[in-house]
Amino acid sequence: TGMFTFDPGFTSTASCESALTYIDGDEGVLLHRGYPIGQLAEQSSFMEVSYLLLNGELPSKPELDAFTRTISRHTMVHEQLSSFYKGFRRDAHPMSIMCGVVGALSAFYHDSTDIADPLQRRIASHRLIAKMPTIAAMAYKYSVGQPFVYPDNSLSYTGNFLKMTFGVPAEEYEVIPAVESAMDKIFILHADHEQNASTSTVRLAGSSGANPFACIAAGIACLWGPAHGGANEAALNMLKEIGTPDRIPHYIERAKDKNDPFRLMGFGHRVYKNYDPRAIVMQQTVREVFDALKVNDPLFETALELEHLALNDPYFIEKKLFPNVDFYSGIILNAIGFPTDMFTVLFALARTVGWVAQWNEMISDPGQKIGRPRQLYTGPTQRDYVPVDKR
Ligand code: CMC
Numbered sequence: 001t002g003m004f005t006f007d008p009g010f011t012s013t014a015s016c017e018s019a020l021t022y023i024d025g026d027e028g029v030l031l032h033r034g035y036p037i038g039q040l041a042e043q044s045s046f047m048e049v050s051y052l053l054l055n056g057e058l059p060s061k062p063e064l065d066a067f068t069r070t071i072s073r074h075t076m077v078h079e080q081l082s083s084f085y086k087g088f089r090r091d092a093h094p095m096s097i098m099c100g101v102v103g104a105l106s107a108f109y110h111d112s113t114d115i116a117d118p119l120q121r122r123i124a125s126h127r128l129i130a131k132m133p134t135i136a137a138m139a140y141k142y143s144v145g146q147p148f149v150y151p152d153n154s155l156s157y158t159g160n161f162l163k164m165t166f167g168v169p170a171e172e173y174e175v176i177p178a179v180e181s182a183m184d185k186i187f188i189l190h191a192d193h194e195q196n197a198s199t200s201t202v203r204l205a206g207s208s209g210a211n212p213f214a215c216i217a218a219g220i221a222c223l224w225g226p227a228h229g230g231a232n233e234a235a236l237n238m239l240k241e242i243g244t245p246d247r248i249p250h251y252i253e254r255a256k257d258k259n260d261p262f263r264l265m266g267f268g269h270r271v272y273k274n275y276d277p278r279a280i281v282m283q284q285t286v287r288e289v290f291d292a293l294k295v296n297d298p299l300f301e302t303a304l305e306l307e308h309l310a311l312n313d314p315y316f317i318e319k320k321l322f323p324n325v326d327f328y329s330g331i332i333l334n335a336i337g338f339p340t341d342m343f344t345v346l347f348a349l350a351r352t353v354g355w356v357a358q359w360n361e362m363i364s365d366p367g368q369k370i371g372r373p374r375q376l377y378t379g380p381t382q383r384d385y386v387p388v389d390k391r
Pocket of ligand 1: 009196226227228229230231255256262263264265266267268269270271319321324325326
């Protein structure tokens with residue numbers, strides 16, 4: 001009963017008001033609190049963008065320093081949390097570990113669950129932003145059988161993450177500035193993207209008043225899918241499978257074939273019907289990282305050629321399919337040394353700030369209600385129960 005707007009996939013429903021992020025998909029514009037993503041990626045830092053998303057304005061120098069110190073103070077995780085990892089098989093996908101361990105944080109911070117209190121919300125947000133690198137690095141360390149590396153608060157947010165991931169206790173770890181800067185840029189590019197599937201999941205989970213750590217775990221679960229954050233892993237696997245540029249046309253034909261489930265991963269977007277502005281920065285960053293590490297990955301040539309051929313193909317032109325943020329990121333992450341199954345974990349790490357900023361915005365909204373979509377019922381009409389021996 002009742003008449004509802006039917007909008008499967010929410011292609012035309014605004015679920016909330018938000019002052020965080022603006023996207024003009026036709027023009028390929030992405031602004032955080034009004035600032036263009038290109039300017040933020042080139043000139044800002046992930047800590048500064050995090051402050052901006054959480055607080056609405058760019059910080060002054062003392063504000064940024066204080067914020068960075070606060071985040072540093074929360075980088076360690078409860079020693080007990082490390083036991084959770086041991087329950088997983090060594091070959092567990094790190095995203096499955098992330099879902100479990102981040103959800104488990106909810107058991108450690110009962111004080112953070114008084115979500116009506118803005119201070120408690122802020123502390124929960126800071127804890128999440130600070131602990132994600134530690135938890136992500138531990139997931140990696142567990143998979144390769146190396147000891148967990150404790151945070152080093154003398155390093156930057158991103159430098160510390162690199163050390164916890166690639167450092168070992170037996171050796172000094174030196175952060176390579178170009179890698180640190182590229183990684184920081186990648187984090188900025190993933191920080192927020194308005195009401196995408198995982199952010200909407202976090203908002204919906206949070207709308208019932210649920211524990212914030214559990215809500216972020218829900219967001220991580222949603223992000224994992226290959227249509228969303230899992231696309232960065234899928235895109236690099238696809239490029240590896242394609243291999244050399246001569247094989248590209250075959251895959252383009254497959255992507256166009258409606259009887260073949262294959263899609264070009266890292267291509268197309270619900271909102272962008274133009275070049276994803278994040279993909280532009282990402283493509284430039286590939287070159288910076290290659291130069292700094294003095295490496296060259298032939299898959300980059302394959303990716304460039306794939307982009308070129310797709311953008312000149314009537315199918316992709318007509319459907320307005322362009323490379324998205326996930327198309328080039330894998331090539332950079334691969335060059336830095338991350339295994340493919342860590343790519344989506346890095347996305348989750350960076351998107352955590354967007355998730356908590358959106359969650360805070362929602363809880364602070366006086367008009368906030370529990371999210372409760374309706375449906376168009378398509379099942380049987382009322383009928384009488386038949387006992388099992390009469391069926
Ligand atoms: N390759 C081939 N055809 C495609 C692709 C693609 N990558 N993307 C969309 N299409 C076609 C699709 O088949 C459909 O054709 P038709 O209208 O004839 O049925 C049309 O383009 C519209 O696609 P849709 O699936 O109805 O659009 P959507 O807004 O529901 O999906 C998307 C958006 C991102 C899920 C989709 O483009 C896709 O699956 N892309 C590949 C996965 C990917 O790269 N995801 C990352 C998204 S960006 C960052 C993130 O969220 O992580």
